[in-house]
Amino acid sequence: MKTEPEINCEPKKESAPVKADSHMKLRALCEGAVMLALALVLNALKLYQFPNGGSIDLAMIPIFFFALRWGCGWGLLEGFLFGLLQMFIDGAVAWGWQSLLLGYLVAFTPLGLAGLFRGRGKLIYVGILLGCVARFIVHFISGVTIYAINAPTEILNMTLTNPVTFSLVYNGSYMLVDTVICLAVFAALYKPLKKYIQAEDLKKA
Numbered sequence: 001m002k003t004e005p006e007i008n009c010e011p012k013k014e015s016a017p018v019k020a021d022s023h024m025k026l027r028a029l030c031e032g033a034v035m036l037a038l039a040l041v042l043n044a045l046k047l048y049q050f051p052n053g054g055s056i057d058l059a060m061i062p063i064f065f066f067a068l069r070w071g072c073g074w075g076l077l078e079g080f081l082f083g084l085l086q087m088f089i090d091g092a093v094a095w096g097w098q099s100l101l102l103g104y105l106v107a108f109t110p111l112g113l114a115g116l117f118r119g120r121g122k123l124i125y126v127g128i129l130l131g132c133v134a135r136f137i138v139h140f141i142s143g144v145t146i147y148a149i150n151a152p153t154e155i156l157n158m159t160l161t162n163p164v165t166f167s168l169v170y171n172g173s174y175m176l177v178d179t180v181i182c183l184a185v186f187a188a189l190y191k192p193l194k195k196y197i198q199a200e201d202l203k204k205a
Contacts, residue, residue: 075112110134143167
């Protein structure tokens with residue numbers, strides 16, 4: 001007498017690596033959402049707002065923190081989303097779609113380059129500096145190619161007629177202060193938050 005083969009209806013168990021990978025992705029998404037929300041709040045609390053876009057604030061700090069914890073890929077995405085949301089929530093200051101593209105989406109995405117130095121000790125400061133310089137370059141190009149129509153203009157008690165000088169002084173003034181603030185904050189937080197800044201908790205997970 002032939003017996004029918006048993007049909008196993010129990011769900012297949014996922015392997016440990018698959019579960020761990022899903023858990024880490026979920027954790028990255030959650031942390032990214034929290035840091036993105038914090039960046040938007042800090043962006044609203046500006047220390048100084050410039051007339052044609054650009055401001056002195058603390059908004060880049062959560063973006064750098066997330067990038068240093070999760071790496072360049074996640075960091076670039078975080079910077080892009082921040083620029084996108086800032087454009088709608090903060091009210092974009094722009095001269096056409098080119099200005100929107102450069103001043104927001106392209107400018108903030110490179111902040112994620114700090115993630116290249118994830119877990120590399122004090123080199124994280126090089127990553128932060130790299131992200132700030134990359135953002136400044138985008139703003140500088142935007143100032144030379146798009147906002148040059150604002151020259152001649154007066155800034156910092158100087159009348160500027162050259163588009164290159166105008167963009168260098170205008171964008172450099174707030175980006176320099178923002179960069180110093182970011183480096184100073186991470187230097188102050190490095191010792192108490194070293195485990196998190198260096199992503200040591202993620203490596204053990």
